[in-house]
Amino acid sequence: MSDIIRTSTAPAPVGAYPHARRVGKLLFLSGVGPRQPSDNTIPGNVYDAHGTLVAYDIEAQCRQVFANVRAVLEAAGARWENLVDVTVYLTDMARDFPSYNRLYAEHFAGVDAARTTLGITALPTPIAIELKCVAAFD
Incomplete structure (x- = not known):
């Protein structure tokens, strides 16, 4: 059994992929970032007059990414407690960890x-954190 999960309660994916895919008793979430589902803005990002990112608030982004993961889980019929594996990508490990x-x-x-937490140089949009999660159904 395989089900594709898409939801309007989480930000739309930035590419041609679903929010998650359920295979048997496992749910594989695509990378989830901190964009707000309502307007696609990134909490805590500050831009200059030219639209260049000059600062960000990692705490605001963490809170939003956790909320987005929860939204995808709920859309798939899973709970926060069903998470079994979380991979976290940070663009500035020293500053943000x-x-x-x-x-x-x-x-x-x-x-x-x-x-697992990894330090990386960039993500596809101007975000500082992304989560990749796996959940298991009872």
């Missing part, structure tokens, strides 16, 4: 998902 790690601990309390 402490704040992200603290917020992760708050939001994922009681969720014993495996976790």
Whole structure:
């Protein structure tokens, strides 16, 4: 059994892929960023007069990306507690890891998902964090 998950409660994917795909008892989420579903803006981003990103708020982006993951899970009939694996991509590991790690601990309390955090140089849109998740259904 394989189901494609698409939802309007999470931001639209930036490419030709679904929000998630369920295969048997596993749900594979596509990369989820912190864009707001209502208007596609990125919380905490500050741009100069030329539209160049000059600053961002990693805490605002963390909160939004966690909310977006939750929205995809719920659209698929899964719960936050169903998460079994979380891969996190940060564009500035040295600057952002402490704040992200603290917020992760708050939001994922009681969720014993495996976790990997990677520092990368860029993401396809001007975001500082992206999550790739796997959930398991009971």
